Amino acid sequence: MLHNFLNGLSTALSPISIIYVAAGVLWGIIGGAIPGISGSVAMALLLPLTYGMEPLLALPLLCAVYVGAEYGGSIPAVLIKTPGTGSNAPTAIDGYEMQLQGRGGEALFTSLYSSFVGGVVSVILLVIFAVPLASFGLKFGPSQYMLVGILGLSIVGSVSGKSQLKGLISALFGLILATVGMDPISAAPRFTFGQYKLIEGFNLIPLIVGLFAVSEVFRQIFTGEITRKIAEKAKIKFPAVREIFSITPISILCGMIGTVVGVLPGAGASIASWLCYSQAKNFCKNTETFGSGDIRGVAAPEAGNNAVPAGALVPLLALGVPGSNSTAILLAGFSLQGIAPGPLLFTQHPEVPYTIMACMLVAQFVMLALGTLIIRPAVKITSVDKSFLSAAVIMFAAIGSFSINNDAFGIILAFIFGLVGFFMKRYGFAPAATVLGFVLGELIENNLRRSLALSKGAFAIFIQGTLNQTLLVLIVLSFCLPLAANWLKKRRSA
Amino acid sequence: MKYFNIHRVCALIFFVLGVYVAVESLSFPATKLDPVGAGIYPRLLGLSTAALSAMLFVLSGKEDFKPGERHVQALLLFCVEILLYVCFLETVGFIPCTFAFLLLTTLYFRTQALLWCLFYSAGMTAFFWLFFRSFLGVLLPEVPIDF
Numbered sequence: 001m002l003h004n005f006l007n008g009l010s011t012a013l014s015p016i017s018i019i020y021v022a023a024g025v026l027w028g029i030i031g032g033a034i035p036g037i038s039g040s041v042a043m044a045l046l047l048p049l050t051y052g053m054e055p056l057l058a059l060p061l062l063c064a065v066y067v068g069a070e071y072g073g074s075i076p077a078v079l080i081k082t083p084g085t086g087s088n089a090p091t092a093i094d095g096y097e098m099q100l101q102g103r104g105g106e107a108l109f110t111s112l113y114s115s116f117v118g119g120v121v122s123v124i125l126l127v128i129f130a131v132p133l134a135s136f137g138l139k140f141g142p143s144q145y146m147l148v149g150i151l152g153l154s155i156v157g158s159v160s161g162k163s164q165l166k167g168l169i170s171a172l173f174g175l176i177l178a179t180v181g182m183d184p185i186s187a188a189p190r191f192t193f194g195q196y197k198l199i200e201g202f203n204l205i206p207l208i209v210g211l212f213a214v215s216e217v218f219r220q221i222f223t224g225e226i227t228r229k230i231a232e233k234a235k236i237k238f239p240a241v242r243e244i245f246s247i248t249p250i251s252i253l254c255g256m257i258g259t260v261v262g263v264l265p266g267a268g269a270s271i272a273s274w275l276c277y278s279q280a281k282n283f284c285k286n287t288e289t290f291g292s293g294d295i296r297g298v299a300a301p302e303a304g305n306n307a308v309p310a311g312a313l314v315p316l317l318a319l320g321v322p323g324s325n326s327t328a329i330l331l332a333g334f335s336l337q338g339i340a341p342g343p344l345l346f347t348q349h350p351e352v353p354y355t356i357m358a359c360m361l362v363a364q365f366v367m368l369a370l371g372t373l374i375i376r377p378a379v380k381i382t383s384v385d386k387s388f389l390s391a392a393v394i395m396f397a398a399i400g401s402f403s404i405n406n407d408a409f410g411i412i413l414a415f416i417f418g419l420v421g422f423f424m425k426r427y428g429f430a431p432a433a434t435v436l437g438f439v440l441g442e443l444i445e446n447n448l449r450r451s452l453a454l455s456k457g458a459f460a461i462f463i464q465g466t467l468n469q470t471l472l473v474l475i476v477l478s479f480c481l482p483l484a485a486n487w488l489k490k491r492r493s494a
Numbered sequence: 495m496k497y498f499n500i501h502r503v504c505a506l507i508f509f510v511l512g513v514y515v516a517v518e519s520l521s522f523p524a525t526k527l528d529p530v531g532a533g534i535y536p537r538l539l540g541l542s543t544a545a546l547s548a549m550l551f552v553l554s555g556k557e558d559f560k561p562g563e564r565h566v567q568a569l570l571l572f573c574v575e576i577l578l579y580v581c582f583l584e585t586v587g588f589i590p591c592t593f594a595f596l597l598l599t600t601l602y603f604r605t606q607a608l609l610w611c612l613f614y615s616a617g618m619t620a621f622f623w624l625f626f627r628s629f630l631g632v633l634l635p636e637v638p639i640d641f
Binding site for chain 2: 045165166168169172173175176179183185186188190191218221222223224226227385386387388390391392394395398399402403406407408411412415419427428429445448449452453457
């Protein structure tokens with residue numbers, strides 16, 4: 001294994017390979033930073049160009065796009081509260097607050113550094129545990145997936161703001177929004193009001209850009225902030241070495257969580273980043289600053305979502321099973337090269353998986369270098385006149401929403417969700433909890449119903465087996481620990 | 495203390511939504527293949543939302559809400575501008591609509607000189623078109639030839 005990986009590393013470190021990986025990472029960062037494009041679309045746009053390339057250049061190129069896109073989405077999330085991809089939504093919570101406090105550079109570097117750490121951790125785990133992780137992933141059935149979804153929901157308390165009750169209602173609102181459209185099992189239309197455009201349900205992009213970005217522009221207009229002159233140019237400050245050290249353990253831990261989530265087919269980077277945010281909030285000390293510009297609130301989700309690409313490679317390389325849109329495109333890339341991923345790949349063509357893994361490692365370093373170069377010009381965006389910036393944000397939101405189905409309905413949805421998000425935030429509700437509910441809704445409902453169908457309606461299925469019991473303990477801990485911590489804090493201060 | 499403060503109005507809105515979801519979910523069919531049915535999960539969500547909203551209604555009687563500085567007219571005009579943009583985008587085309595939207599927005603909030611606003615609107619429109627339409631292949635509506 002190590003011998004094969006070192007061989008792969010020597011290929012990955014050749015100048016031509018580094019150039020391809022750098023091009024892929026850069027393209028991924030651009031694609032990830034634009035709402036509506038995302039990593040999978042960026043990969044799909046590049047896929048035809050890989051036809052005729054050497055397999056050991058084409059496949060790492062696609063993987064590098066995947067790596068770059070997961071980081072790229074955090075740049076607009078921090079700067080203009082417009083997450084480039086769904087998995088960067090939790091980053092916007094603390095990242096944007098840091099930017100408002102003049103710590104945009106710090107937030108962007110934290111996001112970059114933790115993405116790098118998460119990515120490196122996941123590649124190391126991929127190299128060592130690819131085959132055992134693949135078989136672990138296969139142990140997850142519908143009941144386990146449902147419990148993972150519930151575990152993700154435990155974060156509601158930390159994104160709720162002052163009122164936990166309003167946070168819970170916001171999350172339920174998101175879960176309800178996720179039920180709109182064709183029922184995934186019986187194909188019955190639900191809450192579509194006879195509109196065929198709602199048959200497929202709401203797309204995540206208009207919902208996220210509406211609730212986060214458009215609502216923020218509305219808030220700036222409503223409060224008159226948009227016409228205020230910017231007092232001084234944005235200063236670029238990087239985090240202190242002490243802060244970098246303080247977020248390293250969180251990034252390593254979230255990198256591990258992200259890798260495991262990535263291994264699970266269908267779970268994806270959005271769930272990984274929310275899960276990491278919630279676990280960081282639950283297990284860190286002094287968490288009252290989460291949601292108001294805490295550096296750990298940026299580090300945790302970014303490390304988690306950047307660990308997903310390597311994790312997602314596990315079922316693809318070891319079993320030939322794509323677990324997401326991006327890995328499905330990667331599978332198409334394998335097909336174009338005439339290579340079939342699966343158990344035989346490791347014995348018949350070991351150079352392919354190990355070179356891909358090595359290139360993923362190189363991609364993390366390239367991302368760190370390119371990302372550091374990007375931070376300085378990116379932060380300057382916040383020095384642009386607010387009316388100019390807000391108009392551009394609305395246009396990015398509109399084009400991103402339009403590009404989903406190439407019609408104006410996406411823009412209408414983004415506008416409606418913008419108004420909803422504006423009113424929710426103004427009256428103390430939590431749009432972030434709504435996004436969380438929406439992201440997890442499909443996973444929870446589908447797997448709840450599949451589990452109950454398998455057990456013929458018996459809820460006992462959720463408490464059977466060691467894996468389920470472990471997940472249940474984690475859920476109870478996730479919900480109870482913050483409450484217990486609050487209670488202890490109040491008692492101490494009393 | 496006002497009986498209907500804004501928090502209670504919000505609670506009522508979510509209560510109505512919850513009840514609607516719960517009632518509407520009764521009409522979703524169940525099949526032999528899916529004994530759980532399409533309605534149980536949304537019904538559970540609807541009832542939970544209604545129950546929590548009722549709790550919010552009861553608990554939020556004493557909360558104060560400080561409205562702060564408000565620019566309602568500006569927000570309404572901006573919303574109208576977005577609606578007009580959506581209405582005309584597919585008939586008039588992306589370039590004139592986007593140019594007009596950016597120009598009107600920057601002129602309305604007028605923090606820079608007219609020339610800057612014109613330059614910015616034209617430049618950004620060109621950038622959006624070239625990047626999204628020409629480079630990424632997003633099918634942004636073109637100006638109709640017989641327009």
